[in-house]
Amino acid sequence: MRILIHPLRTKNAFGSAAEYLRTALLWGAVFCLGLTATCWSYAAELVTYSQVRPILDQYCAGCHGATDPEGDFSVASYDSLMADSRELPAIVPGQPEKSHLWQLLTGAEEPRMPPEDEVQPSGEEIKQLRQWILDGADNDSASPMQLEIAAPQLPTAPRENQFASTGCSLPGGAIAIGRFGRVDIYDAPDTTLQWSLEGFSGKVNSLRTSADGKQLVVGSGVTGVAGEIAVIDISSRKIVQRLQGHSDAVYCASLSPDGKWIASGSYDRKVILWDVATGKAVRELTGHNGAIYDLDFDAQSKLLATASGDQTVKLWQVATGLRLDTFGQPEGEMYCVRFAPDAQHVFAAGADRQIRCWQIVSSDKPAINPMLHARYAHESTVLQLEFVNAGQLVSTSADLTAKLWQAEELKSLGQLAELADVPVAILTRTHKAAADNSDLRIQVLQITGQSPWLASPLLGKHQTLAEEASTPTSLLLEASAPATQPKTAPQARPPAPHDFTEVEPNNSVAEATRISLPAKVAGAIAGVDAVGNEVDADYFKFSAQAGEQWIFEVMASRNGSPLDSRIEVLGMDSQSLLRTRLQAVRESYFTFRGKDSATSDDFRLHKWEDMELDEYFYAEGEVSRLWLYPRGPDSGFKVYPGVGSRRTYFDTTPVSHALGATGYIVRELALAEQPLPNGLPVFPIYFENDDDPFRRHGADSRLEFVAPATADYIARVRDARGFSGDDFKYELEIRRPKPDFSLSVGNSKLSMPIDSGREWSVTATRSDGLEGPICIALEGVPNGFLATNPLIIEAGQERAFGTLYATPAAAILPDTSSNQELTEDGSNALANAAEGAQEVATTMPPEPFVIKLIASSEVAGQRIEHELNETLEVTLVERSELQFQIVDATDSNREVEELSIRPGETISARILIQRQGVESRVSFGGDDSGRNLPHGAYVDNIGLNGLLIPEGQNEREFFITAAPKLQPGRRQFHLQNDSAGKATSRPLWLNVLPPQTKLDPSDSETR
Incomplete structure (x- = not known):
């Protein structure tokens, strides 16, 4: 609009001046009205x-x-x-x-x-x-966050072809299946669609029922936009609550068993706790650095476990939001987590193909909750975990299998099924009448929407496939665990061996020299036979009955021969005979440095936290066994026997291992057991040996053989390097096992002042499968002395440490010997009787005396007993030296005579010293500071300097940790300091109590 302003014109143009003024005002009004109208039109189109x-x-x-x-x-x-x-x-x-x-x-x-x-x-x-x-940047949206994006609307497939994203079981046998924007409810027996509910944002990622089965919690959302939790009342088939607060899709949501809380986890890395009564977010749980893929409440609604893409599982206190622990052992994204029915164990799995179990030791404050088990479960990512009863766990995987597990020890019960497509949920149903789980049935919902029943005779059973299978072909005398006893009694009069001399040619199976067992064979790897042909092996043919046990020993290097022998037992087809199979259950590799073929200490292994004592470790054909945990950041495992050259198992040969070399935790498969398809290898072990697995005879070979059938067999002897010569002589002995032991005593001459102790030790040489406990009884211990009596070398172990402690009563009481074990009650009586006698004792030491040692063990119910030639020679002397006692951790005035612990726990006590002029630091040792503790218990938290009391201090708290595998029992132990005389404490009792809980709600205590 143009406005023209003219000068005042004459009457001819506009008439009178008054008329002109009226005209101008009229046009001005029109202009203002037009401008106002324009403004109103724009205000109605503000950008929002x-x-x-x-x-x-x-x-x-x-x-x-x-x-x-x-x-x-x-x-x-x-x-x-x-x-x-x-x-x-x-x-x-x-x-x-x-x-x-x-x-x-x-x-x-x-x-x-x-x-x-x-x-x-x-x-x-x-x-x-x-x-x-x-326009002012106002917010025109008073509604909750946007839950949709501008995207093309594509036509959906027919209902029968639509993918399933998740599912769960409902009361009465129905099942709920989540899809895109919809939840369908089906009748399980005939998969008839009962009803559907739509209106959910994005894909339905999670479905969980309430504890009473009346409500269904739905987790959904639009990726990159927002997430939503909806609660469905199943009886009315209506959505009764919607919760919005996540900035990305919700992957998991669950209602607490008490019905008070809803927990939701999202791709936005947050966990939100919602008050069900108000529908408001109570708190956010932050700390994960990846998406939250799954979560679960414990049975008491006190704890929440969350599984995340940051490769961790976290444990939270629901009432406060306090993070109690972070489980950092996994090596891949964690996709599923479940509390056990006892609420004291958590199971989780994910992309690293392993299922792990942690024990919950504290629900009130942050604590280290130990991992009990880790098992390679599948060949690909583990997608779901569900408990189907108090003791059984089902897992599904992207490898399209479903497997059943005994939860308590996380042992495989076998494969339930091979699936046709990717599983998205585990559905379970048990008839109430079947209290013994005999009618327990499982469905695995697949992405296609199909969910076949997996009825299996394995369900409801608490026995592993390994336990049902036959005994492996490994030598029965060699126990699969240290506590296992040999199964063949020693023969009082083994038959005399037949003497043979090698007769050439015997360079093949067809030319093998026939021998009768038992036998001694003299031979040589001469390099050429009688007619000048080059040869590198000697063959001997023998017969054996099924199950017969024979030991093959080559004596060469110990007799000065240059032969590095190798012994094998073959079939008549020249093929190696399978002894056993070892399945890998965890993968690892050597870190920091490699290992030579002898070292038994500092095995630094990747993910050592997943490993347990006494597990077999396979690396490049060698099988060793874990003996002691790493003791700090600058240490590794010790392997058996704990000192000296390492022992090998299944007659494998020790070899060197490079930095980064792959190794595996393995378990022995039973004869008829099918390997668990977990993506890890199965290693065959044959009847062959290069170097003595006990490391006693250098390069000489030793092999234990169990005949798998009644047949003829071939024993082959050769040089492991392929060398030969006229002086490569050997003697081969093939004999029956003769289980036995011999002992050597260390520090048998004990010289000590009153109110002090001295340590002595016993080392066992076990032979031919004697792996049980060895008991050393002390005879002739005078009154007034406290002794580790009897001293017991535990099953599978080689050493034990005892102490003899002279109380003040040792100098004043009659020299009346007692052959009975001194209990803590007896010790107290002696101490009370001698109160105030220290001054007399230092001037009146008794005469020297001798204590006899009687050792015994059992094999297959037969007792083996040896009286040792060595004795303990004891002398009391007048000497002032550092003294110490073990007192209660919280009360330094209360001396303790026994401590109690459970497997997996850590306890503490305190050392109180009387320096007696010793001004320097006082050390009580490093990883061996707990003298004679049971195998699996150790002094913990000692750092790089070991257990010590610095200068100027007179006390120190120390900690004892019990491995989860520690067996209940009672054992004496002591401490020893490194000052002059190396005095010991009085012997103390460590009571190992049974584990507190099992994976059965009926056995668990109220938390």
Whole structure:
């Protein structure tokens, strides 16, 4: 509209001046009305936040979203956009040119956003964003967060072809299946669709029923936009509650058993706890650095476990949100987590193909909750875990299998089924009448929506396949665990061996020299036979009955021969005979440094935390066994026997291992047992040996053989290097096992003052499968002395340490010997009787005396007893030396005579010293500071310097930890200091109590 202003004209133009003025006012009114109308029209078309949010989402949210936004600036919501508190705010309402967002968008400030290599907003979008700021940047959205995105609407497939995303069982045998935006309820027996409920945002990722089965909790959401939790009342078939608070899709949601809380986990890395009564978010649990894929409440609704893509499982206290522990052992994303029915164990699994079990030791404060088991379960990612009863666990995997596990020890019960497609949920149903689980049935819902029943005779059983299978072909005398006793009694009069001399030619199976067992054979690897042909092996043919046990020993290097022997037992077809199979259950490798063929200490292994004492470790054909945990960051495992050269098992040969060499924790498979398909190898072990597995005879060979059938066999002797010569002589002895032991005594001459003790030791040489306990009884211990009596070398172990302690009563009481074990009650009586006698004792020491040692053991019910030639020669002397006692951890005035512990626990006590002029630091040793503790118990938290009391201090708290595998029992132990005389404490009792709980709710105590 153009407005023309003319000078005052004559009457001819507009008439009178008054008429002109009226005309001008009229046009002015018209102009104002037009301008006002224009303003009203624009105000009705203000740009809203709902219009500009898609622009921000498309061009900014990739770097400035809700999770870890760059520059701590987020456009995920109106509040976060306007909350920018920098000197130059992102948005200044009404002033685009002062808004930092606008300046970056137009290039007025550097760096220009979006970056030049990214998609740029159109001119219309830029104009719209500017106008929104100019209009005041108001938020027009009073509704909850947006749960949809502008995306093309594609037609859906027919219902029968739509994929299933998740599912769960419902009361009465029905099942719920989650799909995109919908939940379908089916009758399980005939899979008839009963009813559906739509209106969920995005894909339904999680379905969990309430404890009473009346409600169904749905987790869903739109990736990159928001998540939602919905609660369905099953009886009314209606959504009764919707919860929104996540900035990305919700992957898991669950209602607590008490019905008070809903926990939800999302791709936004947050866990939100909701109050069911109010529908409000009570607290956020932060700390995960990856998506939350699964979560689970314990049975008491006190604890929450969360599994995350950051390769951890976290444990939370529901009432406070306190994080109690982070389980960091996994090596891949964790996709599933479940509490055991006893609420004291947590199971989790994921991308590393392993199932792990942790014991919950504290629900009140942060604590280290020990991992009890880790098992390679599948050949691919483990997707779901579900308890089907108190003691059985089902797992499914991307390898399209479903497997059943005994939960208590996480042992495989076998494979339930091979699936046709990817599993998305485990569905279970048990008839109430079947209290023994005999009618327990399982469905595995697959992505196609199919869910066949997996009825199996394995369900409800608590026995492993290994326990049902036959005995392996390994030598029965060699126990699969240290406590296992040999199964063949020693023969009182073994038959005399037949003497043979090698007769050439015997260089093949066809030419083998026939021998009768038992036998002694003299031979040589001469290099050429009688007619000048080169040879490198001698063959001997023998017969054996099925199950017969024979020991093959080559004597060469110990007699000065250059032969490095290798002994094998073959079939008549020249093929190696299978002794046993070892299945890998965990994979590892050597870290920090490699190992030579003799070292038994400092085995630094990747993921050692997943390993347990007494497990077999396979590396490059050698099998060793874990003896002691690493004792700190600068240490590794000790392997058997704990000192000296390492022992090997299954007659494998010790070899050197390079840094980074692969190794495996393995278990022996029973004869008829099928390997568990877990993606790890199965290693065959044959009847062959290069070097003596006990490391007693250098390069000489030793092999234990059990005949798998009544047949003829071949024994082959050769040089392991392929060398030969006339002087490569040997003697081969083939004999029956003769289980026995011999002992040597260390520090048998004990010289001590009153109120002090001295340590002595016994080392056993076991032979031919005697692996049981060896008891050494002390005879002739005078009254007034406290002794480790009897001293017991535990099953499978080689050494034990005892102490003899002279109380003040030793100098004043009659020299009346007692052959009975001194109990703690007897010790107290002696101490009370001698109270105040220290001064007399230092001037009246008794005469020296001798204590006899009687050793015994059992094999297959037969007692083997030896009286040792060595004795303990004891002399009391007048000497002032450092003295110490073990007192209660919280009461230094109360001396303790026994401590109690359970497997998996750590206890403490305190050392109190009387320096008697010793001003230097006092050490009580390193990883061996707990003298004679039972195998599996050790002094913990000692650091790099060991257990010591620094200068100027007179006491120190120490800790004893019991491995989960420690067996209940009672054993004496002591401490020893390294000052002059190396005095010991009085012998103390360690009572190992049974584990507190089992995976059975009926056995568990109330937390």
